[in-house]
Amino acid sequence: xAQLDLRGxxxxxxxxxxxxxxxxxxxxxxxxxxxxxxxxxxxxxxxIIAGLEPQTAGSIAVDGxxxxxxxxxxxxxxxxxxxxxxxxxxxxxQNLALPLTMARLTMAERLPLLRLxxxxxxxxxxxxxxxxxxxxxxxxxxxxxxxRPAQLSGGQRQRVALGRAMVRHPAVFLMDEPLSNLxxxxxxxxxxxxxxLHARLRATFVYVTHDQVExxxxxxxxxxxxxGRIIQLGTPAQLYDRPANLTVAQFIGSPTINLIxxxxxxxxxxxxPGGRIGLATGLPPxxxxxxxxxxxxxxxxxxxxxxxxxxRLPARLHRRENLGPEQILHFDLMGTEKAGLxxxxxxxxxxVADEPVDLLFEASxxxxxxxxxxxxxxxxxxxxSPPPVRPVAPLAGGPGA
Amino acid sequence: xxxxxxxxxxxxxxxxxxxxxxxxxxxxxxxxLHVVPxxxxxxxxxxxxxxxxxxxxxxxxxxxxxxxxxxxxxxxLVNTLYYVAIVLPGSVILSLLxxxxxxxxxxxxxxxxxxxxxxxxxxxxxxxxxxxxxxHPSLGxxxxxxxxxxxxxxxxxxxxxxALPTLAMIGIWQLVGFNMIxxxxxxxxxxxxxxxxxxxxxxxNGVDRFLxxxxxxxxxxxxxxxxxxxxxxxxxxxxxxxMTKGGPQGATEVILYAIYLEGFYYFRTAYxxxxxxxxxxxxxxxxxxxxxxxxxxxxx
Numbered sequence: 001x002a003q004l005d006l007r008g009x010x011x012x013x014x015x016x017x018x019x020x021x022x023x024x025x026x027x028x029x030x031x032x033x034x035x036x037x038x039x040x041x042x043x044x045x046x047x048i049i050a051g052l053e054p055q056t057a058g059s060i061a062v063d064g065x066x067x068x069x070x071x072x073x074x075x076x077x078x079x080x081x082x083x084x085x086x087x088x089x090x091x092x093x094q095n096l097a098l099p100l101t102m103a104r105l106t107m108a109e110r111l112p113l114l115r116l117x118x119x120x121x122x123x124x125x126x127x128x129x130x131x132x133x134x135x136x137x138x139x140x141x142x143x144x145x146x147x148r149p150a151q152l153s154g155g156q157r158q159r160v161a162l163g164r165a166m167v168r169h170p171a172v173f174l175m176d177e178p179l180s181n182l183x184x185x186x187x188x189x190x191x192x193x194x195x196x197l198h199a200r201l202r203a204t205f206v207y208v209t210h211d212q213v214e215x216x217x218x219x220x221x222x223x224x225x226x227x228g229r230i231i232q233l234g235t236p237a238q239l240y241d242r243p244a245n246l247t248v249a250q251f252i253g254s255p256t257i258n259l260i261x262x263x264x265x266x267x268x269x270x271x272x273p274g275g276r277i278g279l280a281t282g283l284p285p286x287x288x289x290x291x292x293x294x295x296x297x298x299x300x301x302x303x304x305x306x307x308x309x310x311x312r313l314p315a316r317l318h319r320r321e322n323l324g325p326e327q328i329l330h331f332d333l334m335g336t337e338k339a340g341l342x343x344x345x346x347x348x349x350x351x352v353a354d355e356p357v358d359l360l361f362e363a364s365x366x367x368x369x370x371x372x373x374x375x376x377x378x379x380x381x382x383x384x385s386p387p388p389v390r391p392v393a394p395l396a397g398g399p400g401a
Numbered sequence: 402x403x404x405x406x407x408x409x410x411x412x413x414x415x416x417x418x419x420x421x422x423x424x425x426x427x428x429x430x431x432x433x434l435h436v437v438p439x440x441x442x443x444x445x446x447x448x449x450x451x452x453x454x455x456x457x458x459x460x461x462x463x464x465x466x467x468x469x470x471x472x473x474x475x476x477x478l479v480n481t482l483y484y485v486a487i488v489l490p491g492s493v494i495l496s497l498l499x500x501x502x503x504x505x506x507x508x509x510x511x512x513x514x515x516x517x518x519x520x521x522x523x524x525x526x527x528x529x530x531x532x533x534x535x536x537h538p539s540l541g542x543x544x545x546x547x548x549x550x551x552x553x554x555x556x557x558x559x560x561x562x563x564a565l566p567t568l569a570m571i572g573i574w575q576l577v578g579f580n581m582i583x584x585x586x587x588x589x590x591x592x593x594x595x596x597x598x599x600x601x602x603x604x605x606n607g608v609d610r611f612l613x614x615x616x617x618x619x620x621x622x623x624x625x626x627x628x629x630x631x632x633x634x635x636x637x638x639x640x641x642x643x644m645t646k647g648g649p650q651g652a653t654e655v656i657l658y659a660i661y662l663e664g665f666y667y668f669r670t671a672y673x674x675x676x677x678x679x680x681x682x683x684x685x686x687x688x689x690x691x692x693x694x695x696x697x698x699x700x701x
Contacts, residue, residue: 052597073603085598089617098613102603111612164602 002062002076002171002204003028004049009058011044011228018044020228022058031198031205035215036225037251042208045225046174049206050079062171073102075172078165082177084157086149092160093145096132099168104128135163155186162197175207179214191217212252216240224248246373249292255328257367258293258341270368273336274313277363281376289376292367295344300329301358310360315341317354331359439681445674452668464675474676477654480565481635484655487569488576488634493626495573496580501615503581504588514585518578525575529643532571533558558645561652568640568653576633580626587622591615628691632684656680 004026011019019041026032034042047053049060051072060067067075078099086095101110108114109121136142139159149157158178165173178194179187195218198205209215215222216236223233224247232244243249249257262272264287270277272291283289301312315331318340329343334356341359368376446464450457468474503513520528535541536557544554557567595614604613638657641647647654647662660680664673 047597050597050601052600071605072597072600073605077601079598079601081594081598083592083594085592085594087595087599087614089620098599098604099602102605102609107609110609164598168602 003064004172004204004206005061005064006045006049007059007061009045009048009060010056011041011048011053012056018228019048019055022230024223024230024233026204026206029202029204031195031207031218031220033207033209033215033219033222034225035209035212035222035251038210040225041228042210042225043176046079046176046206046208049172050077050174051075052079073099076170077172077174078168078170079174079176080161080165080178082180084149084161084178084181086157086160086164088149090148091145092136092141092147092149092152093129093132095149095160096135096145096163096167097128099164100128100131101125103168131167132163135166138166139163154182155190158182158190166201170203172204172206173201175205177209178207180209180211187214194218213254216252224251242375243292243367244375246290246292246369249367249369253294255295255342255344258295258298260291260293260339260341262289262291263287264289270366272313273339274315274333275311277311277366279363279366279368279378281368281378283370283376288371290369290373292369293341293361293365295328295342297365298341298343298359298361299345300331300343301360307360307362310362312358312360313341314356315359316356331357333359442674442677445671446678448671450671452664452670457671460671464672467672468675468679473651473654474659476651477656477659478679480653481637481655481657484565484569484572484637485631485634487566488572488637489627489630491569491573492576492580492630492634493623496577496626497584497619497623499577500581500584500588501611504585514582517581520575521578525639526643528575529571529640532640533644536567559649561650564645564649564652568637568644571640572634572637576630580630583622583626583629584619587619588615591618624694625691628687631687635680635683635687 004024006022006024006026009019009022009024010017022045024032034045036042044053048055051067051070055068062076087098090098104124105115105121109118109124115121132145133142136145139162141156141159141163144152144156144160149160152160158181161178175194179190182190191214194207198218207214207218216239219236221234222236222239223230224239225231226247232239232248234242239248239252243252243257246259250259260272262270262277264281264283264285265271265276266285268280268285270279270281270289270291277291281287281289299307300315300317314334316334317329318332319330321328321330326344326346329345331341331343333339333341343359368378370376447459447461448457449460449463499513499517503510503517506513535543538544538554538556538559543557547553547555556563558564591614595618596610599610599614604610636657637655638661641653641655641658642661645653647658656676657680660673660676663669663676
């Protein structure tokens with residue numbers, strides 16, 4: 001069991017900086033996910049932790065002791081690769097046993113022919129056999145021990161790769177996009193199995209993914225990376241409810257957050273196309289802002305929301321995606337060029353297409369970002385003097401006009 | 402038979418004929434260039450035909466009997482196998498070593514590749530002449546160097562015990578570059594992930610890495626290299642013809658050179674046919690090993 005501390009980790013390939021001054025503490029037994037678009041440096045960071053790549057600057061410590069000088073297998077870490085990296089010429093058993101044989105047998109006891117001379121080897125191998133069997137049973141691959149990786153399905157290979165990481169009882173599990181080669185259904189299944197595994201092993205997990213759903217569903221904490229930096233670190237709920245900047249807001253959540261360009265008006269409210277939002281941002285009048293709205297915060301008028309004092313934006317339905325229990329409705333805002341809003345509504349209640357409706361949301365549901373894309377913390381919504389709703393007259397043009 | 406089936410069958414027949422028509426030119430060429438000459442060769446081996454003679458007589462197995470009791474032929478067969486026994490392990494192990502070392506270079510890799518591959522691109526006949534000068538007892542650079550170092554003169558090509566090993570060294574020199582390229586291709590196909598995974602699994606030093614990952618995964622490549630090297634070494638001719646002409650005292654008589662002497666020097670075509678058939682038998686054996694063993698155990 002181990003706490004992992006990264007201090008000032010930087011990495012450059014030539015002139016290209018891939019990681020810039022990463023500080024991160026991962027608690028003992030925590031499931032931390034590094035998430036971000038490809039090229040953000042998350043894989044490089046996990047490879048540096050594993051010892052596969054040297055950092056340009058900074059230090060890594062496990063339980064307070066630096067491990068920078070240690071070789072990969074001396075670091076008490078295990079890694080699951082995106083490609084699984086199973087040894088194709090070995091059986092499942094041999095794949096699982098390799099970390100143990102390397103650790104427990106001497107060089108001579110591993111050499112072909114020469115190893116037959118050692119009685120000690122036989123005893124150790126029997127012990128290894130038992131441990132491998134136990135891990136295989138946990139992962140339900142005990143019937144596959146004689147097979148080669150080529151004879152396994154994707155899901156089975158995934159389990160073997162997990163097993164090979166587990167046999168050594170490492171302090172830290174590093175996982176580099178382990179689910180991305182599985183089909184969608186299996187991926188959902190393995191997500192919950194990994195979460196169960198983490199709960200059972202109580203080991204520290206560092207998990208790399210570009211899939212925000214994996215990050216949100218499994219992690220204790222998520223570190224969102226972008227351009228070689230951690231741009232937000234927090235629980236999944238914190239990242240979703242209080243995104244620190246536009247990049248996080250856009251990356252986390254599906255469907256993607258609605259973004260509306262606006263500007264601070266003279267009375268402190270935010271003027272957006274088709275309406276205004278009564279929020280005191282503290283920004284000077286005329287400042288450019290971006291307003292973020294989660295799709296579930298927007299409700300089309302006929303669905304009667306229980307909002308106190310909603311902002312109303314006239315819009316017209318453009319496209320409907322029916323997912324069964326919920327619908328994703330794409331609206332075009334009236335009187336704007338190509339500006340749209342996406343709503344997520346429960347049930348299958350219908351909004352009639354081609355008929356202008358009002359979209360309702362509460363000002364307090366808005367995330368406001370300044371012109372640099374950073375979150376603007378709002379003291380309180382301006383509710384004292386409710387701004388008059390100024391619906392723009394519906395235009396004659398159709399959707400998307 | 403229904404009415405519809407008939408045109409369908411006719412169409413099928415037409416398709417088969419078309420296919421056969423396309424295959425025919427290749428088939429005829431194979432027949433004319435490979436099969437018929439082989440049959441003629443086999444037929445000649447039962448005659449007393451000599452090049453330029455108008456008539457011949459069937460002599461049954463006389464030629465075979467003569468070949469297998471012929472001291473020169475037996476010696477040339479043993480010499481050839483001896484040559485293969487030196488060149489095969491020598492060039493395979495050396496080229497594997499070179500490939501592993503060159504593979505780890507980044508900037509200088511292509512430089513080393515070219516250096517080692519140069520002998521392959523040269524004409525062996527010409528190179529054999531060069532080697533003959535290099536190894537010359539009084540004029541050669543190599544003996545001059547040995548004299549300078551105080552080892553005295555080594556009669557590389559005139560000592561019966563040294564002549565064949567010397568030719569084998571030249572054979573290795575010529576083959577290492579080609580085998581290295583094959584091994585490099587094999588090395589490139591081993592995913593980097595496996596080395597990284599093994600580093601985490603505790604495969605710490607180079608020897609372990611080679612024994613655990615590199616060597617097993619090079620298995621298919623190695624087998625291919627072994628077979629092609631065996632065949633190439635078995636066909637040794639150029640260096641013998643240029644440098645030693647089978648001497649000294651028959652120490653470098655090899656199969657292809659014996660065939661050349663019998664067939665094109667003494668014009669005993671029929672007898673040369675027998676030797677050729679023996680030679681082909683060996684090549685076929687190597688090829689069969691390649692085809693069957695290679696296909697069976699090398700797909701992961």
